[in-house]
Amino acid sequence: MHKEAITIALPSLIHRIGRETANQAKAIATMHGCELKRVRRSRNWSLVGEAIKVQSFNNQLKTHRQDELAEIPLSSTEFRYLIQKIETALLGHADKLEPLEAKLIRLITETPSITLAELIQLTQCTEAQARTARFEADTW
Structure with missing residues (x-):
């Protein structure tokens, strides 16, 4: 993308x-x-x-x-x-x-209830990238 x-x-x-x-x-x-x-x-x-x-x-x-x-x-x-x-x-x-990692974290912080499937669909990222971003957003 x-x-x-x-x-x-x-x-x-x-x-x-x-x-x-x-x-x-x-x-x-x-x-x-x-x-x-x-x-x-x-x-x-x-x-x-x-x-x-x-x-x-x-x-x-x-x-x-x-x-x-x-x-x-x-x-x-x-x-x-x-x-x-x-x-x-x-x-x-x-x-x-916007870099993919930053976009994923931004989407997660804007809508905390977003699912992994929605993240993957919105950004065309892999499941591993979405899980990593979810983890990083939770640690902030």
């Missing part, structure tokens, strides 16, 4: 941020295990990767942008479009950003 790749559409990326900035973003995405690529032969691009890796890529873009702003005037908006598109898309994948 957490290892599924998500795809974020980035229409007209080059026109919005420029080729050099797109190439920098592509290199940073590759470092984080994501793929920033053109959609066939169109002007549209897409970002593909696991939700957690996409989130770390987005955080890297934010810090890279802040470092660049120290040297470049404040009117520079290098990665702003890309950051906003990624943040908006990640809102729909919030369930994939």
Whole structure:
């Protein structure tokens, strides 16, 4: 469930941020295990990767942008479009950003009467993972 790749559409990326900035973003995405690529032969691009890796890529873009702003005037908006598109898309994948163990413990603490079968159905975890989470939630 957490290892599924998500795809974020980035229409007209080059026109919005420029080729050099797109190439920098592509290199940073590759470092984080994501793929920033053109959609066939169109002007549209897409970002593909696991939700957690996409989130770390987005955080890297934010810090890279802040470092660049120290040297470049404040009117520079290098990665702003890309950051906003990624943040908006990640809102729909919030369930994939939380580690499975944390999600199990959260579900157990929110509804203490939840059964193991319900936990397994909600999170697609194994019975052993559900039992371990139940034990850890009880010891807290």
